[in-house]
Amino acid sequence: MTATLSAGSPDLTLPPTPLEVALAAVVERREEFRALGHVPRDVVDLFKAAGVYRAATPRRFGGDALPPAEFLGVVERIATADGSAGWVASFGSAQVYLAALPLETQAELFADGPDLCFAGGLFPIQPATPTERGFLVEGRWKWASGCMGADVLGVGIPGDPSTEGKPRTALLRPDQVEIVQDWDVVGMAGTGSYDVVVRGVEVPRERTFIRGGQPTVDEPLYRxxxxxxxxxxxxxxxxxxxxxxxxxxxxxxxxxxxxxxxxxxxxxxxxxxxxxxxxxxxxxxxxxxxxxxxxxxxxxxxxxxxxxxxxxxxxxxxxxxxxxxxxxxxxxxxxxxxxxxxxxxxxxxxxxxxxxxxxxxxxxxxxxxxxxxxxxxxxxxxxxxx
Known part of the structure; x- marks a missing residue:
């Protein structure tokens, strides 16, 4: 059953919604997020149960593909409880980028369900060596907010004539990435915007996309x-x-x-x-x-x-x-x-x-x-x- 997001006030006569459960956990644990430096995976799972990470998943893959204003209202509620949690939840919108992937690749990503948490360390763009299948990726990227709870991660690599020079994002599994927990900041301390390191991983071309590129999904959200x-x-x-x-x-x-x-x-x-x-x-x-x-x-x-x-x-x-x-x-x-x-x-x-x-x-x-x-x-x- 699809979890439904609502930005309205809770109805106290009914059991708490999954979003209300997540909000209560955020209020209770926000100091923990700051101490850890990230929002733990079990809280990300609460966001998944509330529909945050299916909000921008195409309907054809079981997602909700919510109108932007509706999703923004939910992120605003979470951010009112805690800024770092709101920042991490905001990347539930990132599937609009993934919509530029080939449909076959998207089907693979959502094979286990529409609740996919994507995080990216896109900058600085790092060189990648073209191979017969795709690109050999290596380097270190910054500001991968929410990477500790991510199901898939993206890193920025150069574009080429086929992308009109626009950079690509290469997708990797968490086990292909090293997370360097170096997030020592004054504000948004709980976002886990750590550096990510990749060492010589070949990424197939079909698992790369242009950020903001032409979508392959024909649904309103992706226009x-x-x-x-x-x-x-x-x-x-x-x-x-x-x-x-x-x-x-x-x-x-x-x-x-x-x-x-x-x-x-x-x-x-x-x-x-x-x-x-x-x-x-x-x-x-x-x-x-x-x-x-x-x-x-x-x-x-x-x-x-x-x-x-x-x-x-x-x-x-x-x-x-x-x-x-x-x-x-x-x-x-x-x-x-x-x-x-x-x-x-x-x-x-x-x-x-x-x-x-x-x-x-x-x-x-x-x-x-x-x-x-x-x-x-x-x-x-x-x-x-x-």
Whole structure:
């Protein structure tokens, strides 16, 4: 039976859904994720039971191929519970990349079921020697988020004339890859974005694909811009972290007096004002974000290609959402007093995690310029914009 994802509030009269079970585990174990440096496989299995890793699997292979906005809502809920868990869950969208593989290869990947966890260390692109069957792959790649729980891993290798110079991703089994647990960071410490090392493994050509390449699956989801979707699933993590900070502010605002005997936070005008302003900014960014996703997908369902302007709005709204989430956390931190600087304060993990989405290459300041150029009728000013 297919697990169903829902971004709505739980019905307390019914048994918990698989997603609610997963969320409860995330809340209980998020400090463990940070200490370990990754989300353990048993939690990834809970995400699988909730349908996270079939959300972008083609229907022809038993997946759900969910509309992007629906999946984004689920990642946002998980990220509100913990940023690292949301980041790892976000790669449930990665099957949109795998849709560029030959259908026979996809059938092999999903032979045991649609719940496939894919992780990739795509950069830096490492040279690969062409062979009669494919490519001899060797090298070290960074930022393989979620690799500890992955069923299949991808690494970046150069393209060739047949790919118009675009790089390929080569797929490997976990037993063909060494994971170097070197993830020592301030924010998103639980994502397990470790380095991966491959030593002289021959990868058949049919187990490689162009990231964002032409899909071989003819279903609506795979006509949605893949690179824009990759930016969205990371940006929505920022929205979730911002929501967690504002929820915390509202929860503690009605508490007792401060250490100096000052009025409780909710009785202070500056606190109420800052929370209200941050709430408005976050909700505004969130509305733009989901509106752009829904409009682009409606175009796909109508049988039309997503326009350059729609793609630019997807990228712009994602970049804006990531920034709005980070700014919401900072706004709450700024009004929370001296106690907020202690390392064990509830805001500290949110502050650290909120710094990460805005640092990602897909969500950096250059995206504003690129989106603005397209909206002005000019070419995008950055590569891999569409």
């Amino acid at each position: 949605y811009p893949a690179l824009a979707y990759a930016a969205q699933v990371l940006a929505v993590v920022g929205l979730g972290i911002g929501r967690a900070a504002l929820d915390w502010a509202r929860e503690v605002g009605g508490g007792g007096t401060g250490a100096t005997g000052a009025p409780k936070l909710a009785d202070r005008a500056y606190f109420r004002t800052a929370v209200a302003e941050a709430e408005a900014r976050l909700r505004g960014a969130r509305a733009f974000f989901y509106e752009a996703a829904e409009e682009a997908y409606a175009t796909v369902l109508d049988g039309d290609p997503v326009t350059d302007e729609q793609n630019a709005l997807l990228r712009l709204s994602a970049t804006h959402a990531a920034r709005a989430g980070s700014e919401a956390v900072r706004a709450v931190f700024d009004i929370s007093g001296t106690n907020a600087i202690y390392s064990d304060h509830p805001l500290q993990p949110l502050v650290r995690d909120s710094m990460v989405p805005t640092q990602h290459a897909f969500l950096g300041p250059a995206m504003y310029d690129a989106a603005g150029a397209v909206l002005m009728g000019l070419p995008a000013t950055v590569p891999a914009f569409r």
